[in-house]
Every structure is written in C-alpha cells, then in structure tokens.
Amino acid sequence: MNTTAAYAAITAKTPLVPYSIERRDPGPHEVLIDILYCGVCHSDIHQVRDEWGGSIFPMVPGHEIVGTVVKAGRHVSKWKIGDTVGVGCFVDSCHECEACKEGEEQFCEAGMSATYNSYEQDGKTLTYGGYSTCITVSEDYVLRIPAGLPLERVAPLLCAGITTYSPLRHFGVKAGDYVAIVGLGGLGHMGVKIAKAMGAFVTVLSHSPGKRDDALALGADDFIATGEKGVFEVNAKRFDFILDTISAKHDYNDYLNLLRRDGTMVLVGIPEPMPLAAGSLVMQRRKLAGSLIGGIRETQEMLDFCAEHNVVSDVEVIPIQKVNEAYERVLKSDVHYRFVIDIASLKKS
C-alpha cells in the first residue's frame, strides 16, 4: 500500500482538509499514476456538500485527472512507465453488460465505479479521487494524453470536455450547423470550443450580458443575452442543435422554441424538474435529450480530436490549499473557466 497525501471532506458541512489515504499497489492489470493536475468540477461541490444525497465520507473529490504512469502491473500491455495519462469520471465498470461491451461504460447496467464518492466493483472499497498525489486504476480505464498539450489545460477535458463533446458528436452536429451553447461556465466554454472545432456556427446564450466578449474571444460567432426583452421571439426556430449546460432552474420551453424543425436540445445539467409543454416538441417535431459524460473509447476520441484542433480548457491554476476558496468562487461563477489544482502543491506540504 502507498500512503498518499490528499484533501478530503470529512462531513458535508465542513471545508476540505488535508487527509491521508492508502492507494493499493497496482494489480496485474492496473497502473499507479502520479497525479500532476486535477480539475475542480461543479459536481465536486454538489457531492462534497451532499446536495445530491447519498454522499460517502470521508470524500476525496476530483475526476479530471492528468498524471504520469509510475508503476504498472505485470500484465499491463497498454501503458509503460512515464506515459502521460488521464483518468475521468469513472475508474471501473462491470465489463460484461451490453453498455460496457459497446464501450458506453458510463451507462454500465451494474453501475460504474465513479472515480470518487463510489465503490470499486467489489462493492465495498471506497473510491477516492484526484485531490491526491497518486491513484491506482485498471489499465482499461486510463486515457492517453496526446503529446504537446499543456497538461493543466487538458485536465478539464476529462469531464467538461467529454460531457460536451459526446452529445455534439452523438447527435450528429456537423460543419455549418447552427449550434447554441446555453450557459458559459466550465461546460459551456468547452462546448463553444468543441462545436467551433466541428465547424458549427456557434451562438452562446447566457443570462449574463457581460459574458459577450468572453464568448466571442472563446470562438463563438454570436451571443444572445437571454435576459433581454424579446430575444426568445426574435431567435425562434434558429438553431439545429442546442447544448444546455445550465444546472439552475430554467424554462426548457423557452429554449426549445429556438430550435428549428427536427432540431435537438440536449441537457447535460440536472436542474430540478421543470414544466415541459408538449407543444414545444410536437409543433416542430423537436427532440429533447440528455447526455452523460462519455465512454472510454469516446473520451479517447475526444482527446485526440482536441489535440488535432488545439482545443484545451481555459483554466486558473491553484494550489490545493486554495480549494475551499475556489469552491466559493465557482458558486459565484467567478472563474474563467475552470480551476485546476496543481498537485505539486500537495507533494511539497
């Protein structure tokens, strides 16, 4: 076992504190990864504060992990010492169900093992995430980080990147499509970059008029301040595809009416239940769908796509000692656009 420095939430009501966990030596098909960077996802905060229920404490959050392979089990064939790799939102799944066989492990019917706040497939070993100096993971759940990318800006691709890439790809967005990205936070800013790299005409919709310049700087072609009077009417039936990244309460019908005939809106956030008017779908044969991160194969495809198109996250790198402060700033949307923890700060202490 390897005693490992980490930051953990001991309860839902207390700040993260320095903590020590044990990481197992890699089994025959596992690798031990020395963690370099870990992104701060809004879902870390939800889970640390038990806002979704069922949180397991102590909790070491973090599922946007980039690091280096430092040890490999004797049957590991995919990785060698020194490889730069990533770990995303899950570290294992059943390998046997239809979803796993199709490479859609995020929908594992037995339940995937989330990277933290979850259990290994043995059903009893608690998983701890990337706010720590190392992690032991099955070789099949590790991603290859293409060379040449700034690693601190790659980390958020492991969740924010795949969460936005997957629906854009799965629902067939193509060059020339009119795509709206609703919300310009950690997810939204990746949505803009990826949709743009796919050749779409990208419009950002945000409640905050102040985000216009940022949206355009990120590559968006247009911006709509949703608080302005009449914008939903003026822009009706304008978009082929809408990626809705908002987690706060909002009216789906307003946004659905911005879709052209046969258009699709995809939810990647989980706001509280909101009223849906059937007419918003029936009248233009629209579709409302949901999407959940992505499978291992698709996550690798996303990383390769991002390398090819030079897409990385806009980040603010922090030492882990500032993580509680970062959480407060995330809640105030005061981040452009992702905090990433430099795990070196945890190794020095």
Place this chain on the structure above:
Amino acid sequence: MNTTAAYAAITAKTPLVPYSIERRDPGPHEVLIDILYCGVCHSDIHQVRDEWGGSIFPMVPGHEIVGTVVKAGRHVSKWKIGDTVGVGCFVDSCHECEACKEGEEQFCEAGMSATYNSYEQDGKTLTYGGYSTCITVSEDYVLRIPAGLPLERVAPLLCAGITTYSPLRHFGVKAGDYVAIVGLGGLGHMGVKIAKAMGAFVTVLSHSPGKRDDALALGADDFIATGEKGVFEVNAKRFDFILDTISAKHDYNDYLNLLRRDGTMVLVGIPEPMPLAAGSLVMQRRKLAGSLIGGIRETQEMLDFCAEHNVVSDVEVIPIQKVNEAYERVLKSDVHYRFVIDIASLKKS
C-alpha cells in the same frame, strides 16, 4: 357555388346542429369531393368547445374524410371523376417554404390551412370540414385510397393513422423493436396495429386494466395496467420506443424510465405542461420528442402501407344525427375505437 348540407357548432357552448354552407366550384387545380364517411376525432371536440382557444364559429368539424371525386378543375392531372380519395387534417399550405418543399406541409412556416376551424391560404376564407356532404380541395392535398379497403374503416387513417404512423416511421421503429403504446383510444389502437405491422413487439400501457383483452385482440403482444403497484419499476428500461398518445395529465418521467438506453418516447397528445426531470433523459441518454400528423407524401405512404398490411381502424358507424351523443361517449372513452359518420345520413335529411 354549391349549397351543401352540414352539421356545425354555432357557439362553443351549444350542440352541433344542421347547417348549410357554400362550397366553391373547383378551380383549375381543384377537385370537388362527394363525402362518404368522416371520422370523429377527439380534437373535433376540443375545437368545437374552444378548449384550445381561438376557435372560429360557425364551425363544421371533421378531418378524417373519405369520398369520391365528382368534379375536377380543367388543369387537374392527378384525379379523375369516380376516384376514391381522402382528405386529412389540412387542405392547403404555402407551397413555398422549406417545410412545404420537403413534403412536411404540416409544419408549413406560413401556416397550413387546417381542414376546418382555419382559413384558406387567402387568409380570409373560412375552412369547413367533413361533417358535410362535399368539399372542394386542391388536387395536391388529396390522398389516394387504395382499392379493396372498407371505406368507413379507412376514414380514421387520415388523422389517427398518420399521427401514429409518422413517428413510428420517422424515428426508425423496425422489426423486433420493443414498442410501447401508451393509451388505448383512437390514436393508441392505430398505433398498436401499425407498430405490429412494422414487426415490432408491441405492449399496450393503459390505466384501464379492462383494456387488456382488447389490446391483445388488436394485436398487442403484451399489456401493462399502469395503475398496478410496482409496474414502472418492474418494466424499467424495457422499451426501445414509446408512443405516448395520452392527452390527459400524466407523469412523463414514469414512462421515460421504461425506455432503454438511447430509447425515444414521442408525444402526440398535448396535455398541460408537466414536470420533466432532466435525470430521466440524462441517465440513459434518452430522447423525448413530439410529432404532428404527417405530410401529404407520408400520409399516402401510410395509406399504401395500411393497404399492404390490411390495417384499418376499428369503428362504430353512426348517422350524423347522433354526433352530439357520440361526443359524450368519446369523453367517457366509450368507443371501440373511432366513431365514423356515415354521411349518407346527411344526404337523406
């Protein structure tokens, strides 16, 4: 002009009464159709009683029309005197917009001319429907009724048939798919027959346990009484496709959770807005869509499909003098499964 016997609602609060309307002589591209049968659609009642707002009186309802061409304009090329034809939910549209050009006239951007309770494309001539002895329609908005089918059982295909065929076809239902039909009324019973003819394994979901025998007799392979305890849990993730024909308030989330990963549920009714939980879509990448009748080309395709597979509606034929009574019975779901007016009853009076 042709003085034509009809039944009309004079106000939203009074029963239908005998009425007289004028039908124009067919223009160069129009035909005059002698009406034989007209189905009674639930939407007739909604509109007669102004339950959707904006009803125009006097109103002659009816958009499930079968009849015979008795007069043709001098440039009519598609029809000849004596042809058996149908008219569905609309009698014209702009011909110019993208939707019209793609044969999706139901989504005409200028607004289609509904068969009744609407205006011709001139924006001022009120349309009157099939509770009448004849109708004048542009030749492009007339359907060919394949030979050999009992005409009174064909009439409901013009609305109930296309409303269910279109989503089943458009969203790619194929042989072997597990299809659920929610609600066993006029729409639902056509959904069962058409999905079955497409080779699907069809399950009917109904609040009324008494409909089990009927569902199986109509061709369904299975039946679920939705009022029974635990049925939503037991049947979770079972279906590839759900056709939801219910117009009354119901919880979409209950039904969405019956869909497998990547499954689609399509609404064809318009209940009042209901709460939608994003998780119902996100967790299995499900889709919720809407569908609205169908275009002329697809309606013809549906009629040909029904002829090929011997699919017709189960009907109760009534004289027009019983239409008010029939409305009351529709509201009590006391019909198996569509009332069809024998328009001969209007010609004798």
